[in-house]
Amino acid sequence: MAEQTILIAEDDADIRDGVRILLAGEGYRILEAENGPKALKLFSSEVDLVILDVMMPGMSGLRVCEELRKISTVPILFLTAKSQESDKLLGLTAGGDDYLAKPFSFAELSARVKALLRRYCVYQGKAKPGAAPAAKRLCAHGVQLELDCNRVWVDGREVNLTETEYKILRLLMQNPQRIFPVQTLYELVWNEPYYYVSNGTVMVHIRNLRTKIEEDPQSPRRICTVWGKGYHFTNGGEDDHE
Template identity: 45%
Template structure:
């Protein structure tokens, strides 16, 4: 697997170690030592994935991710010394795709990168199975265009991450069918993430903010308490 990876970390030594290893794995590697430099690089260069340090002086990794999501859906993996679940979920809520806790092995980092890039390629290749070979799913105000890998709400485009799009297609393909968190996790992220079922709640929350009239009173993506989620059966 190849691609261009931006490594964002204020530790020059760590950046060098990561760069040397990933270049041996066949990736092109760019570097940034702080958030401002990273955002500038992302605006001028084609990047396939960002490795983003959580704790940096000045602009934190969370701030960088927040600003990045205003103009790009490039996958982000956080490099973090934080281990608390709430911290990790906060990163996911801001649009990160994964996180790896320091200290980490280069082999584990490379494996995480491959998983995220494969997931993205699968989503872009429209690998989500949809019944009846339909190219569009029309659900009330919402239209999911499978051929274009796009979603429209009242005719206006909705920007979704690959994970959000896959969740939306899965749920909208079978209105009324209830999916457990584990089922959605395996569909959207792969079985490598078994044990992180609650991270689906964060992705669902983000998705609701984009497609629901009132995310606090969802009509499209409905919680089935004690089980998981379903797509509302619209009348």
């Protein structure tokens, strides 16, 4: 896998150095900027993730984010000393993907970085600015799924899915035959870092989803399990099932 590049824009040199040392030690290529204009100058299509301090002097991280969103869908993680809900909403409204309040642990930063990069690798190239709109319905193996609302039909019969069940099914159907490990599935659907206890959460939702879309949930032919690897959407076959 090619080395992933992270751009850090932070005016506090101590924080910037700490983040650089941590992420470089995990194998990432790091670009550094002490202000917004330099961050925009350093940014290119090679950057896989941007870490932005919100309160930089001159040009704020929010403004940098707005400029980046005009040209890229790169994931953006905000760092800020503010932790109120209104400040978080400002960052997400500007186009940010995640938010980490200072002071933060390097373990939490690392987990969020990995989650954002994993999601970006799955969807990279599918949501570029100016791209033509995709089809509004997915159809496969008797399942029809509307992409712009939570509506699903199985063999012509509409089924009621929860929001989470819908997200899981949509992800699997958008990537047919791709095997999603539990960790990847959890981070993409729940949009938060994965921990071992998350396994049970994923399994319960998969089980509930199967009861709604499978003829025989005990022998699923749509959402199948590849033991030791994860889940994928198929029409059945040689896989071992739960």
